[in-house]
Amino acid sequence: MKAVQFGEHGDRDVIEYGEFPDPDPAADEVLVDVKAGALNHLDVWTRKGLPGVDLEMPHIPGSDAAGVVEAVGEDVTRFEPGDRVTVTAGVSCGECEFCRDGDPTLCYRFNILGEHQRGVHAEQAAVPEENLVPVPEGVDWEVAGSASLVFGTAWRMLQTRADVEAGEKVLVLGASGGVGHAAVQIADHAGCEVFATASSEEKLRYAEECGADHVIDYESDDFADEVAEITGRRGVDVVVDHVGKETYPDSLKSLARGGRVVTCGATTGPNPGAGLDRIFWNQLSVIGSTMATPGEVDDVLELVWDGTFEPRIREVLPMSEAARAHELLEDRQGFGKVVVKPDSEF
Ligand SMILES: [Zn+2]
The missing domain is CATH 3.90.180.10 (Medium-chain alcohol dehydrogenases, catalytic domain)
Known part of the structure; x- marks a missing residue:
């Protein structure tokens, strides 16, 4: 072969x-x-x-x-x-x-x-x-x-690890990537208010088509400032971050009190500063996630096969x-x- x-x-x-x-x-x-x-x-x-x-x-x-x-x-x-x-x-x-x-x-x-x-x-x-x-x-x-790897990964991150609820504000970084575009669709389907970052006008429009309610161009705007402005300084409940060192400080900064950042990767580097001051004062959680269980893959692929996710x-x-x-x-x-x-x- x-x-x-x-x-x-x-x-x-x-x-x-x-x-x-x-x-x-x-x-x-x-x-x-x-x-x-x-x-x-x-x-x-x-x-x-x-x-x-x-x-x-x-x-x-x-x-x-x-x-x-x-x-x-x-x-x-x-x-x-x-x-x-x-x-x-x-x-x-x-x-x-x-x-x-x-x-x-x-x-x-x-x-x-x-x-x-x-x-x-x-x-x-x-x-x-x-x-x-x-x-x-x-x-x-x-x-x-x-579908399997990216939708499985994003499903576990949001549904199992971050345990998102309808009405929560969820920020997805790098919404044009495989995990990113899956996370936007899954958060939208869960009834969340979805914020998404991407790097061009075309990618931002596509993030909106996937279900993002607010889009932020991370090349031209500081996304933590944008999130603060859109939410009246409250912040979001969950950040989906697979970017790593480059974005992690602003991911913590974007969170509301009691918020959680969920990570499945660190493309730009694995060792940002821990940000413990922000973590304890704002009572944040940093949550890791890797791949998905067979049951999680079954659940999310059902929704790909029926066209809910694409x-x-x-x-x-x-x-x-x-x-x-x-x-x-x-x-x-x-x-x-x-x-x-x-x-x-x-
Ligand atoms: Zn084992």
Whole structure:
């Protein structure tokens, strides 16, 4: 089969699309003919190399993909050849205290398909049964292959970790990114008053289409000042921050008394000042969140399949242009998900 792959970490030119040994599914695995799969920022991090993550080379990237079941291992019970499926990338041990307690995202051995082990951007992928979710007829492959990671992540952040309630004010930073545009839709659907930041007029208009009530251009305005002005100096109840060091001080500043910031990443750096003075005086909470449980993924994908939520597809490229897909992510142009498809499906 053909697969997107790289034999060493580095710049975009390490990415190739070429022959790779056909996957041989284990007893608990499903062989999937991949139709389409989105990229995520972690594909860029993985290509560049992450501290403490030692990959088996060559590595196949990709945490999101959807396709058709080609064959199943002997222990697989939920799927059969011909079924339409999408991948959910979180892998857990199933045995530790957190797995047994029902929250595999806290697993001691938690890892992500495509990041810590071979991913799914190939003509075929052997995926553990528990990492697949059925996709109904009528859902486009591009949509089916783009929703799981970002909508799952944003759903857990808002529904489980921040536990948002209707009427609360929620600020989503970087609303043009994958998690951002999902968070805007989820907060709007939860009945929240949604504030969103983005960096251009076009992205701000799209954030409004996704459900933002107030949009702030972070290139030209200080977003904490804007939030203070719009809310009459009260601030918002929740900030969704995946930007990190660059935004964290203003995220704390944007919060109302008793507010909470929920983070799922730190693209611009992991170690801003803690801001303890603001945290204790205003009684703020800083909440971490990673990926989503299978149940959370099921819940949010139901709402993608019925059209309540819509992953925006920015661009669809053949897998042979995976390097170009990385360039689109790194340049932060445009809105929504970049999708690749096997060249044979193009
Ligand atoms: Zn575990």
